[in-house]
Amino acid sequence: MARDVAGYTRCPSISVLAVPNPIAPIRITAFTATSALGRGRDAHARALRERRGGLRANDFTAEPLACAIGRVDELEEAALSVEHAAYECRNNRLAWLGVQADGFLDAARGAVARHGASRVALLVATSTASIGATEEAYARIEDGRFPADLRRPQVHTVHSAGLFLEQVFGTRGPCLTTATACSSSAKIFAKAERLLRLGLVDAAILAGVDTLCGSVLFGFNSLELVAPEVCRPFDVDRRGISIGEAAGFALLERDGDARAPVLVGWGESSDAHHMSTPHPEGLGARRALEDALARAGLAATDIDYINLHGTATSKNDEIEAMVVAGAFDARTRASSTKGWTGHTLGAAGILEAVISLLAIEHGFMPGTLNSERLDPRCGPQVLLANEEADVRRVLSNSFGFGGSNSTLAFARADAVA
Amino acid sequence: MNTLDVQIEGIGLWAPGWPDWDSACAGLRRGEGPRADAAPRPTPGLLPPAERRRAPDPVLIACEVAAQACEAAGRDPAGLCSVFTSTHGDLAITDIMCETLARAPREISPIRFHNSVHNAPAGYWTIAAHCHAASTSISAYDASFAAGLFEAAVQAASSGEPVLLVAYDIEAKGAFAELVPITAAFGIALVLAPARADVELPGLRLAAAADAATSPVALPEAFLALAHGNPMATSALPFVTALVSDIASSIVLPFGGRGGLRVDFR
Numbered sequence: 001m002a003r004d005v006a007g008y009t010r011c012p013s014i015s016v017l018a019v020p021n022p023i024a025p026i027r028i029t030a031f032t033a034t035s036a037l038g039r040g041r042d043a044h045a046r047a048l049r050e051r052r053g054g055l056r057a058n059d060f061t062a063e064p065l066a067c068a069i070g071r072v073d074e075l076e077e078a079a080l081s082v083e084h085a086a087y088e089c090r091n092n093r094l095a096w097l098g099v100q101a102d103g104f105l106d107a108a109r110g111a112v113a114r115h116g117a118s119r120v121a122l123l124v125a126t127s128t129a130s131i132g133a134t135e136e137a138y139a140r141i142e143d144g145r146f147p148a149d150l151r152r153p154q155v156h157t158v159h160s161a162g163l164f165l166e167q168v169f170g171t172r173g174p175c176l177t178t179a180t181a182c183s184s185s186a187k188i189f190a191k192a193e194r195l196l197r198l199g200l201v202d203a204a205i206l207a208g209v210d211t212l213c214g215s216v217l218f219g220f221n222s223l224e225l226v227a228p229e230v231c232r233p234f235d236v237d238r239r240g241i242s243i244g245e246a247a248g249f250a251l252l253e254r255d256g257d258a259r260a261p262v263l264v265g266w267g268e269s270s271d272a273h274h275m276s277t278p279h280p281e282g283l284g285a286r287r288a289l290e291d292a293l294a295r296a297g298l299a300a301t302d303i304d305y306i307n308l309h310g311t312a313t314s315k316n317d318e319i320e321a322m323v324v325a326g327a328f329d330a331r332t333r334a335s336s337t338k339g340w341t342g343h344t345l346g347a348a349g350i351l352e353a354v355i356s357l358l359a360i361e362h363g364f365m366p367g368t369l370n371s372e373r374l375d376p377r378c379g380p381q382v383l384l385a386n387e388e389a390d391v392r393r394v395l396s397n398s399f400g401f402g403g404s405n406s407t408l409a410f411a412r413a414d415a416v417a
Numbered sequence: 418m419n420t421l422d423v424q425i426e427g428i429g430l431w432a433p434g435w436p437d438w439d440s441a442c443a444g445l446r447r448g449e450g451p452r453a454d455a456a457p458r459p460t461p462g463l464l465p466p467a468e469r470r471r472a473p474d475p476v477l478i479a480c481e482v483a484a485q486a487c488e489a490a491g492r493d494p495a496g497l498c499s500v501f502t503s504t505h506g507d508l509a510i511t512d513i514m515c516e517t518l519a520r521a522p523r524e525i526s527p528i529r530f531h532n533s534v535h536n537a538p539a540g541y542w543t544i545a546a547h548c549h550a551a552s553t554s555i556s557a558y559d560a561s562f563a564a565g566l567f568e569a570a571v572q573a574a575s576s577g578e579p580v581l582l583v584a585y586d587i588e589a590k591g592a593f594a595e596l597v598p599i600t601a602a603f604g605i606a607l608v609l610a611p612a613r614a615d616v617e618l619p620g621l622r623l624a625a626a627a628d629a630a631t632s633p634v635a636l637p638e639a640f641l642a643l644a645h646g647n648p649m650a651t652s653a654l655p656f657v658t659a660l661v662s663d664i665a666s667s668i669v670l671p672f673g674g675r676g677g678l679r680v681d682f683r
Contacts, residue, residue, distance in 0.1 A: 017496065017550055018578075063522045118625060118676070127534065131511070134593070138515035141592055153596050158506060158535055159558040166674050173625075175673040176557040176564040179506075179535035187553055191568070194575040199419050215514055218522040219530035268551035270543035276531040287549060401531055402540025404552065 017287070022297035025262035025416050026193050027253050030107035032098065033354040035246035035341045036070035040101035045358050048366040049386065053340045055230045055242050060212050065221060068230040069212060070244020070342025072097070087164040089133040089155045091126070091211045095165060098209065098247030107251055108169050108205045115202040117172035121195050124162040124177040125185035125208040127346030127400075130155045132213035161209050173201050179346065181400030182309075183268075184208065185248060186349030189408050190266040192252045206250040208350035216243055216345060223276060231312035231343070233336035234321060234382050235371035238312040244342025248350030261357050264393070264411045265296030271403025278315055282323040284405040285397065289327060292395060292407040300328050303409075304389060305365045306381070307352045307396040310336020311343050318377055320397065325379030333389070334381040339369030349398040353408055356394040360412045364388050421570040421623040422612035422683075426492065426579060428657070429485025429606040431459045431478050432643055432650065438485055445658050448637050463494070463545045472541060474587045475507045478604035479538035480545060483583045486606035487546075492579060494546035497608070498572055499581040501539045501554040502565030504648040505589070505597060507532065512591035538583065561586075562652035563670035563678040569609050570623050579610040586649040600646035605653045619660060619682065626669045626677035634659050634668055656680065 032040055036054025037047040047054065055068040078093045099105040112120050137150040145151075154163050159177040166175050178184050178191065185208025192204035220226045220241060227240035252263065269291065271284035278285070293300060306328070308320055317336075324334050337355050344351050359365050367383040374382055392415035396408045428438045434451025435441040436459065443449040459481035460469050469477070479501060487494045505511075510533045517524050531537070536554035543552055557564035562584050569582035585604035589597045612620055634655035636644055644654045652670050659665045660682055672678035 020576075061522070065522075131515075134511065135515050135518050138592065139519040141519070144592055145595060146592055151596060154558070156593070156596060157504070157558050158556045159561075162673075163558060172674050172676050174564070174567060176555045176560075176568065178553060178555050180539070180552075180554050181534040181536055190551075191553075191571075194571050198421075198571060198575055200421070200571065214518040214522055215525075215530070215533065218518060218525045219514075219527075219533070221523070222525045222527040222530055224527075268553075270539075270549050270552050272543045272547050272549050274544070275537065275540050284549060400536070401534045402536040402552075402554075403543060404536055404539070404554075 020291050020295050023193060023197065023265065023295045025264045026196055027256035027260045027262055028250055028357065029253050029256040029260045030104055030251040031249065031354050031357055032102035032104045033246060033248040033351050034072060034098040034101055035344060035351055036072060036244050037340055039097065041358060044355065045362055047340060049364065051369060051386065053230065053369050055342055061214060061217055065217055066228050067226045068242040070242060070344065071212060072245050084164065086152055086154060087160065089130040091130040091132065091209055092161055092164045094211050094245060094247045095161050095207065095209045098249060099168065104249045111203040111251055111253065112170050117170055119173060119202040120171045121173040121201045121204040122162065122166055122169060122171045122175040123188040123191050123204055123206050124165060125188045125346055126158065126161060126177060126179055126210050127181050127184055128210060128213055128215055129158040130160045131215050132211060135214050161207065165207055169205055171205065180404040181402060182345050182348055183398040183400035183404040183406045184346040184349060186398035186406035186408055187268060189263055190268055193263060193266060196252065196254045203251060203253045206252060206350060208347040209247040210344055210346040211245040212243065225313050227312060230370045231338055232371040233310035233312040233338055233368050234317050234375050234378055236373045236375045238317060240313055241311045242342040244344045246341060246344035246347040246351045248347055248354050250350060259413050261360055261413060262411050262416060264416060265292040265409035267291030267407045269405045271405065273403055276401050278319045278399060282319045284403055285320060285323045285399060288405040288407040292409045296409040298393065298409065303328065303332050303393050303395055304391045305359050305394045306332065306334035307356045307394065308334050308336045309397040309399045310338055312338060316399065317375060321375060321378040321382065324381050328381050330380040332381050333365050333383050333387060335366055335368045335383040337366050339371065349406065352396050356396045356410055359391045359394055360410065363391055365391060421574050422620065423570045423573050423609045424612050424618040424620045426608040426610050426618060427486040427490030429482035431481045432603045433601055442661055444637060444639050446661050450639050473507050473510060473532050474602060475585055476538045476541045478585045478602055479583045480542050482604040482606035483542055483581055486581065486608045490608035492608055495548045496550060497579060497581040498550045499539060499552040499583065500565055500569040500572065501536065501583045502561045503556055504558060504561040504586050506535045507537065508587060508589045508593055512593050516591060557673055559648060560671045560673040562649055563672040567623060567678055573609050573611050577611055579608050582607045582609055584649050584653060586647050599648065601643050603643060603647040603650040622681040622683060624679045626679040628675055628677055634665055
């Protein structure tokens, strides 16, 4: 297969930034996801194995927009309880639905009881948070004012899910929201590792939540990045993204069940190139990848599977394919699962971390749904069909507007270097 | 939570009438008034001229204070990891986007859309500074300044390298302004480095406090309206006032939930 790595070899030196030292692995003692594929790990594993996608024709926006979306069913009926009514909005509903799956809420509350509330951090990630509620307030404006039921400042803030989930979990440790567009919920894994390494907390609850809203559907549409049909990552005829919504959660602890999978590395970088277009030589993506491997103490040849960012935009996939082709040999497998879930933006990092952990747990690597003819820039790594395999070590890529890049490295409990 | 020890290598500040840290410092220390000749918007030299004219206010303010802090610290901006924090991000874009969506969703401007992300100032900053180092953008509602200070100190302590902290909020616009009455723009930046015994710089020790009862720090009158009218200034102004004066050896900043972040000045 053709490999276009011409640009790759011309990369300017980035060695001015020091190579990071290896880190100690962090246990992931509970994790779950809710997306268009359903609620919880089994729903995701089954849909991935059976190649059953969750995308549907857009039935979300009042103004018609021809595209596919990854919508979570029954959010409209999932009102928050009276005690949480002040936080009522679609994004917090999705967070509430998401914590119920796989017993995550009990696991997180258990960690709070075990370690003490002030020793547990709550790290939330989102891109648009509950802007849907703000959009609704503007749509229903009365005499220049928000309608009375939406005059709740705590839902018109990017930290809304943080305020809400702090009540839900009962944590009293550090609590903040990371909002770096589509890398947001990958970056909270790095934040958790730093807090745990410094001994500032004993556990971190990670939450990535993003919901469908007019801002992103019409915003990405204005950039001509939305596909008119289901997205086809790495396909030579790909036409753009399908937007989805998701909530993902993970509980990270320094100590814990020795059989639990581990976070072994992370890398973060900035493209320093353009607000909404990736660096043409994949400089930032490469640096995030190299730093994740360095922190994990791993070589590229140690990696079995990479869950790619793979949004199905022309530029993202071209550059990500080039970086992967240049850095990995043919044994490593890589795919984008956005054909199943859509691009869940600020929740994509943690949703795809969960999918990467499912690949380890179930011993299979999802391919790339909806795509038929691979872009010739792809190396032999990019999978279209699912593959059964012994999956020991995985990477997950997340890239966002503003040139914000992150790569995470996970390993099976028995495969720590 | 254990403690975090960092030192401040440089500070940058911008607010209406206070175009730089030196002028604000003179106001905080000696009661000097705001500069009547100060420009209504900052014009950070780091940005290309076209960006200086058309970039959104949070980008201008963040880049201005970040450049000031790096210069004061004698640090090359290209080499610094950064933490950007804001309570509400770009409320002018929020107002325009939501108003447009309600009226004619297909008229959303693509540039405005990519400028609407919470990390837009970080994106513009890393591009202008040719910085490939990691950058994060966070919010923690009324604890956003403390959360930024904490995250930057965590990064400095965990990497052993200096970290740039940029904190800002801009005025609320349109219908949003009734709910979140922010009446003035404000930005502050700090270059924080891991504490070193052999370097004489102002030091901070951060630790969790059991409750968020903020110890009152009396601000000079010229800063009261700013402290009341901007959520980032509400926390940051008592912090810098205590830093540059002998008023207090420590303060407690709101840090989410019922907790506080205790800052000891050393």
